[in-house]
Amino acid sequence: MLGSNDPLSEVFEHFLSGPHIFKDREVLRPDYIPSHLPHRKDEIIHLGKILAPSLDGVRCSNILIYGKTGTGKTAVAKYTLDRLTKKGEEINASIRSSYVNCRIAGTPYRVLANLCHSIDIEIPFTGLATGEVFDRLKNTINSRRLFLICVLDEIDALVKDCGDSLLYELTRINEGLESGKLIIVGVSNDLKFKELLDPRVLSSLSEEEVVFKPYTALELKDILEERANAAFVRGRLTNGALNLCSALAASEHGDARRALDLLRVAGELAEREGASEASEEHVRWAQEKIEKDRVVEVLTTLPLHSKIVMLGILLLKKSSHENSTTGDLFEVYKEVCPRLGVDHLTQRRVSGLINELDLVGLINARVVSFGRYGRTKRVSLGILEEALVEVFKRDPLFDSIVNYHPQCLIRRHKKSNKSLEI
DNA sequence: CGTCCACAGGAATGACGGGCGG
């Protein structure tokens, strides 16, 4: 019925008959927790030793876990708690564990609500005072004589957004409990996070500290090998590709998540291409794709005026002003704004936007001095021009203006020839 | 050695929107 004029049937057939690269791609997803965590034995044992007293009904220390992204903090915490609660069930200790991602939860209320849900207390989405939720949690722990071990992941995000008052309350909760205990396992990516905390909160929260070092290239290779065996059909991933993934991720602060991403995307690209195996070439291709996707994602979600500033840099570059000053950029920006039907912001604000764009890596901006001719910022593009052009062409507001030639540049040209000649 | 350019970037303040407690 659909026959050869159905464009998709060919795609599906091709996919089904083509070589299969993956046997289970789920194991490469960032949230997958494997049953075995290579090169984290020491950390697991350390964590286990700290928490083990709870099996005996003894209060154990609160813990703070540090480490950069992709060093296995979350995986180790989840794994250890999982084993601990299983052991607790075996010997009939009333240990419960709870995992909350503070960044996703967002507010103290929702963090508390999550903790409550994990021990089967019903809490409405909204309507209760935060203090009321806190009391319910406390009372339940008390009356059921629970040992609640809660992992607060990305705890730095909570403190940055909402301050440390929730943590202060939580660290003090045990004082008001006759039976049962609450133990906090905080997880943070940010090493400077401690500076944001009240000293009292800090001292009780970090009774024990565990620092996760980045993986080395060799360790990453082990991790990847294990996952790759589970994820790929045997022989569909070259050794070179695997080595390259670990090397690339190791050079970027030993981020295992990054390495797994590379591996997964490389496999997907190979599969889509109908290749018989994922090779080093696919890995490099994957790296480009991941980077490009990231850039496109950041660019498209940029606020309007930041986008216009990016457009200004693009237009300057097209007129062979490779790195221009805040003043040049502001002139172009000011000229472009009315053409988009928008009022322009002040130079002060644009200067701030330039700094923000520098921070996310879309541009490079550094202060320079031209002596007699002033002190300013040199601004240049920090990403591929094509990626930028592509995003603008896809945007109905911008697509007609990417080839615009700003008038102010013609006037500027003679002047800048003198002052920028260094 | 002082001047002076072309901004940097801090502080105070205002406009706006959204969530929260009552």
Place this chain on the structure above:
DNA sequence: CCGCCCGTCATTCCTGTGGACG
């Protein structure tokens, strides 16, 4: 539901500054 408060974005006003020039 309403007022309140808070965070964000933007403006205004301001003081600070590296170094070529005279």
